[in-house]
Amino acid sequence: MAGVLTMQRVAVLGATGSIGASALDVIARHPQTMRASVLAAGSKVDALLALCRTHRPEHAVIADDAGYVALRDGLRDAGLPTQAHAGGEAMDALVAGDACDTVVAAIVGAAGLPSTLAAARAGKRLLLANKESLVLAGELLMREARAHGAAIVPIDSEHNAIFQCLADGNPAARITLTASGGPFRGWSREALASVTPAQAVAHPKWSMGPKISVDSASLMNKGLEVIEAHHLFGVPGERIRVLVHPQSLVHSFVDFVDGSTLAQLGLPDMRTALAVGLGWPRRIASGVGALDLLAQGGRLEFEAPDLDAFPCLALAFDALAAGGTSPAALNAANEEAVSAFLQGRIGFLDIPDTVAAVLDAMPSQPADSIDALLAADARAREAARARIEALPARGAAA
Template identity: 75%
Template sequence: MAGLLSMRNVAVLGATGSIGASALDVIARHPDRLRATVLAAGRNVEALVALCVAHRPLHAVIADPAGLPGLEAGLRAAGLATQAHAGDEILDALAASDTCDTVVAAIVGAAGLPSTLAAARAGKRILLANKESLVLAGELLMQAAHDAGATIVPVDSEHNAIFQCLPDAHAHAGLRRIVLTASGGPFRGRQRGELASVTPEQAVAHPKWSMGPKISVDSATLMNKGLEVIEAHHLFGVDGDRIAVWVHPQSLVHSLVEFVDGSTLAQLGLPDMRTALAVGFGWPERISSGVSGLDLLTQGGRLDFEAPDLESFPCLRLAFEALATGGTAPAVLNAANEIAVSAFLQRRMGFLAIPALVEETLATLPAAPANSLEVLREADRQARHLAEQSIPRMAALA
């Protein structure tokens, strides 16, 4: 099929995670158009070697330097010419290098920010799956992308839907509001009192999406949606009072965009990240993702929507408040949440302690202007330290 898309050399950062797996699935479907040239992972050397065997990249990076000998040995044993590297500095350098023109930014947490910024400053096409890059440093990232001519295509299904519904500046001029949809997570409909005994296993059992444990817990608390509100503000230049969230349990309508003339556009599809990734790789062309088309008749023929329960799931409220406060508040929100979710997954405190810990950290650390990466990193560091110190007390309150 003739088309506009030339060969793209792709760095997949976070290759061993669920989004990385989906990205590599799409890449493998288009060997004449897409090639994985850089694969990066955190600590899972065995999984990274297996991906190198399947995709034969030029470079493989393990974030933990202790994994470098194992990575080198695994690549030698497989007879691969792939170069092995370790550490954040080489990852940032590769993301900015001529080795790739497209970067899938799927490293979870604040650890994904430096490589995403490096790719933006180098003018890459960035398929952005790392929420924290925008939540922690949205203004800096978007400015860097603008200055270098980088293209940011969000691959969260919700933001990707908005991206598809707002293709040009004229559409933005007539925009009234954006509506992000949320599945409601595994505890939709439960009252606050019913959530006190939630276990990590229950929280990561998402009803629709296959995601890593941290993102799954964020979905269960609705913090995931709160972070997406902050992302949408930066990606599309829309203030928080023009962003709404609707709970939509079928997860078929990924977001809606309402215009001043009364029109509303929505993007629908099966809940599969490969659709959004294919949009990112091919845009403005459409390429096959491996995802079936949506037949609403076989999907039950109905679409339900409801308002989020902010009393049972206060993390969404906290995110709106952090966005309204501005400055370093979103960075504090994100950092405290990462500490809280980690503590919950380690069974060091309960599910309801997650929003409590985040709210206390936000109240304790006053927001400052977010005018440099150093300021944001310091706010992140302080929030993590404060949240970590508060865990024993939060656990005792549960």
């Protein structure tokens, strides 16, 4: 019947993280047209229960099986009808079934790949914030999405900007991803040797989790985004560039064959990209105000990235050029190195050094199946851990 509003049922995977919080904020602004029907988290039972009390989903999933009893009992004690589930298989089944029609994929790391693939194979609208799904298995994910009619809307601000600029269907001649430069923009390689975890997670513009914040500080985050952009938009690496833009107001550029360049601008708030994903092709309220360039200083600056001080970006371009399993190895080695850095076991510059050593030790192999990719991921982690263990101990995290 014309004029009847349909309720969009949204699964938020990674609900207790920063992207999950932003997604739930946008969803709550539109109670007549959307609701959070599935909330999933890794191991934070208390935080998941708090979200369930607020949003009252039909299903709640804790990935860690050990948290099931606490989740079940907590939901019962709160008098909620929400069904409790545990484990990756339960999450995948809910994503693939009729519990939702839209999936916010915001689980950090390679752990988010199975549920992302399940959503694509089920033909869902997939709001993709999990970089690793594209870095680890981009060809496979995009193939499954096309085969099953899944609509992928990237939620990274940069890729969401490109998505908007390409909305008229014309192909990009070149893509430019912008980078804030992170907290260490302008620092020399020598100065970066003494960086602490606390400094690295203090991002000047964005509120993100610790792993993503470190990736932003090292520019690995931007390198992963280059690989993502290649898969999402079918643009080869040689037609993708990165510019440092400290104001973080221009989120990306797209050049076209006629000489036109389109850019998307906005305040650095993830809710804008999430509102695009949830409402597209309609524009819906996100809670983010309009950009006032004068109030923001009236200046837009751009500069080339310093690849000597921040070699992670160059390593990502190298892995993309090598293809096959190399991006999976890059991602896995980086995850291990960042974890060790956050624990205070290695220095900041040991992150790119570890990734480079793993890539050198693991020539690219064909990435023709998920098993091959997961095997490469496992081998890269093992190699990264071995190298990290061989480094001098640094003591506790700063």
